[in-house]
Structure formats: structure tokens, C-alpha cells
Amino acid sequence: MAFTGLFLCLFLVGHLAGNFQLFLDGYEAKLQFNQYAVFMTTNPIVKILSYAVYISILFHAIDGVLLTIQNRRARPQRYAMTKPSANTMWSSRNMGLLGTMILAFLIFHMQDFWYDYKFGEMPHMTTEDGSAVLLKSGEEVLDATVNVNYQVVSKTGEVLGPVMKDLHEEVMVAFQEWWIVLLYVVGIIAIFFHLWHGVQSAFTSLGLKTPKVEAAIKMAGYGFAILIPLAFAIIPIYVYLIF
């Protein structure tokens, strides 16, 4: 739980760093973001890392569900009267619920961008004036068309290779819908509560929270739980308001 949880926290940092490119404006920024998307889907090291993330989420979720079931079984007869707020924080009692919310959000998020990028419909990149189509490699091809399989076809009918998809445009369009922005914000709030308890909990689980470093871990844990989700949440709101 703790290992996978903290690894996923590292993933969040990496993912956020990439997302910051969405704050940039203009054709250059669009091109940079889409080249970044190509890099993230083709680079072998990124591939290995992405599989590590999928496996972590899977193990983390399965482990979380199993733990929640075991823990419920450890108290077959409930109390008639409890006062949970007298001794615990809400987030610490609802990690299973928050995790499930995050999982639901992740599934929506993956189908929204990742699935569409790989298998679904998506606009493609051209040069700024629209005269040439961009190949995935970044090469410009004049007077070319793009077929249904997202392959660039030259004037002579030769298939030149896959086109560079315009994920940037897809993101900008998605975040024009208020309900998608709201969904993202709610998902990110669930991550905030999950991390509010989770980061510090992981350090206790790993035996690293000693009195000497306790204050530092507390600060870092709460700081991480606030700053990372806040930065994530600002992006869809920014796109909604600005574009």
C-alpha cells in the first residue's frame, strides 16, 4: 500500500510537470505539447514507467479493497453509538471511498484522452498556416491528406506513416465543457483528501516517521496534498476561463 502509494505520488509529480505545458499559448506551445505526447507514447523508458504506474494502480486498488474488506470483517458486530470525529479525521476513515472515487475518475480520464489518443477520434497537426500535414516524427508533408487510420497519404497516394495527432486541441475543446471541468475538479478533490491522510500514513507504515522527522513529514505531507492537487485543478479551470 505504502510503496505503491508513494510511487503513484511520484507519478503525479511527473504528470503535473508535463501538464504545465498547457499554460503556454500559441502555435509553438501546441506543437511542443503534441511532440511531448508523441515522446510519452513512444519512448521505451517512458513505456516501462507507464507500465509500472498501471501495475501500481492495479495492486494499490486491489490491496485497498482487500484491506477494506478484512478490516470490516474484524468487527462483525457494530457499535450502536460511535463518535468517529472525536478521534479521527474524515479523510483517514474514508480512504476506501476516496480511492474508489479516484479509480472512477481515472477510468473516465483515461477514456477521455488516453483511449481517444490511441484508438479514438482526434484532430491532427498541420503547420501553422495549414498548408502541410505533420508526420508523427515532426516532418512536414505538403499537399498530403490523412486517411481514416490516421496515416498521412501523399498526393501520389503513397502512405507515408502516422500523422501527429493534436491532443492539445482535444484537451482545449474538452475543457470548454463546464461539466467536464467540474468532474475533473471533483476527482482532484478526492485525490487531495486521499493524500491528506495517505502521504503521512505511508511514512508511518514504512516506519520512517520518527519523532526527529515527524514535524518535517507532517509539513511535507500536508504541503504535497495541497499543492499538487491544487496545481492539477487550476489547469482545467484556467483553460475553461481563458480560451
Next chain:
Amino acid sequence: MNLTLKIWRQKSPEVKGKMETYPVYDVSPDMSFLEMLDVLNEDLVERGEVPIAFDHDCREGICGACSLHINGEPHGPMQRTTTCQLHMRSFKDGDTIFVEPWRAKAFPVIKDLVVDRSAFDRIIQAGGYVSVNTSGNTLDANAIPIPKEDADKAFDAATCIGCGACVASCKNASAMLFVSAKVSQLTLLPQGEVEAGERVQNMVSQMDKEGFGNCSVTGACQVECPKGISLENIARMNREFLKTNLSPGK
């Protein structure tokens, strides 16, 4: 003052129990919670009813026998206080008070408010000791120099009275605070350090066998513990546990 008590009644481990309502009158605020129950029991006996069974022994906050989940919290609303040390001045005239046994699969109800806490004994038997020779040539423990800080920490952990409030308060019915207090108490001292790896493995495995839940670090236990045992001990136990897992053969 006058109070309404809602108390768990259960004849035996096998039969189903239920909450019963008992009005009590003219309760003195200076009574302890157990004395208030004594008075109610005398009343019940006089009326020919079966008195309410509850655990108690020292009645001075040191033995850990008294239990009772009072108004949603183990040992009632006062922190750092056992039920025997809780006084009726903590309540108001007209209050309704819920009194329930510790709830955990590993602590089955024997009768009414009395639960079987022998799971704790078996955890201690699994490793909560130091193997010393007591055949006449025992070393004076005070002859071994121990850093003051370690001695203090070990002593703090040793104040655990084994009451089980940690389990009762935990939403997962986890026994981590109790077990970690015992592990810390012994492992922090040179005499106990020798068996540290074996001890933590054996005690944790017995804890799991008894059917306690898993720790998710909610911290309810350290708030409700009458002796103020802290999560620092749980972190220490996790550290010791991981250490022995990473270096098997120790």
C-alpha cells in the same frame, strides 16, 4: 442527577444480545462510572433481575480490566482516563448514555459488557518477553548502562495496561497500538534487543491469526488510549518488521 442508560445485555457468547434501557435516579456527580453501575446492579438484584456483568479490578486506573464503550468512545469522553477513573460529573442531568462492550471479532462477548481479551495474552506469549536466565546468576538490570532517552521511551511504552481501548476505538479493530507498545518496551532495551527480529515477527503473526484488522493509521487509538501510548510505537514496530523482512535469517 437522573440519567437514561442504554446498555448491551447478552446472556452468553452464543445467544444474541440487544440494547436495553435503564433509567437511573439521584446519581451523585462524585460517583465513578463503575460505582454508578454498582448502584444500578444493587437495584436490579433487589428487583430479582440479573445484574449487569462488567469487568473491573483495581479501580485506580492501573490494571486495565475495566473496559466499556461509553457514548461512542472507549472509556468514555475523558481522555487519558480509564472507565474506573471516569466520574459522573463528566455527564449532565438528563443525559442518555450508551454503554457497550468492546467490539471486535478477536474480543468475543462472554456476557453483557464482558469480553474475552485472551487474544492479547496469546500475542504476549508469542514473543512479548525477554529470555533471561533466572537460575541464580541473573545480572542486575541496573548494571547495564542504558541511554536515558531509550529508558524513557521504553518506560512510556511499558505503561500500556493491556485494556484494549485501542482495538475498541479503531475502525478496523486493529491491535497495532497494543502490540507496538509491547514490542517497543522490550526492543528499546539492550536485554530485549537480542530477540527483536523474532519477537516482532511472532507477535505480528499471532496478532493477524487472532483476527484483528489492519492498521490504516487513523490515529483513533492514540487519542483513546488511557495511557497516551503514541503512534511513534507503531512506526517503530513497522520499522522493526520491515527490517527483519529485508534481512531474513535474523
